[in-house]
């Protein structure tokens with residue numbers, strides 16, 4: 089599977105909105121799926137193109153990762169967070185998410201960050217497998233934080249030491 093990764097631009101709105109909506113599920117997100125007719129857009133005040141890297145195959149956006157800050161304080165300037173990651177089902181299993189994560193980590197390092205954090209739902213086995221394979225470790229579990237499809241689901245905090253050697 090040939091793909092390239094580049095920084096997003098504002099012109100990627102439609103491709104990213106389509107990808108985000110197509111991959112939205114209670115396996116990956118505790119929030120309800122947004123309704124485009126309600127005025128939802130992928131880019132907004134909290135999601136800017138410079139935070140997003142996209143994976144492109146045959147000129148189509150097939151994956152993205154969002155780099156953000158969970159807590160933006162002077163005392164957390166060394167921390168970055170992954171706040172969004174998705175790959176179209178037909179493009180999974182080819183290393184696209186892994187490549188996106190490595191690019192986001194490189195951007196965080198370039199900005200001087202030494203720690204990356206993320207949150208993943210306890211029942212999201214593919215994402216947990218991905219993060220574990222990339223060296224992320226569980227640093228906390230918020231038990232039963234969400235009730236999704238009538239089941240209590242843990243929120244798992246994982247983190248990577250960005251100063252450690254990349255495997």
Ligand SMILES: CC(C)(COP(=O)(O)OP(=O)(O)OC[C@H]1O[C@@H](n2cnc3c(N)ncnc32)[C@H](O)[C@@H]1OP(=O)(O)O)[C@@H](O)C(=O)NCCC(=O)NCCS
Pocket residue numbers: 111115116173174175176179180181182183184185186187207208209212213214215216217218219221
């Ligand atoms: C999670 C997701 C991004 C993975 O994307 P992907 O491009 O298929 O992942 P990769 O091909 O880069 O996989 C890299 C590694 O992750 C792990 N992994 C990937 N899919 C997995 C699965 N279904 N089960 C267990 N481990 C898995 C494996 O270790 C894999 O390495 P390997 O192929 O050498 O075994 C994709 O399944 C997705 O978009 N899911 C819906 C959105 C989502 O859950 N986002 C994360 C929210 S926290």
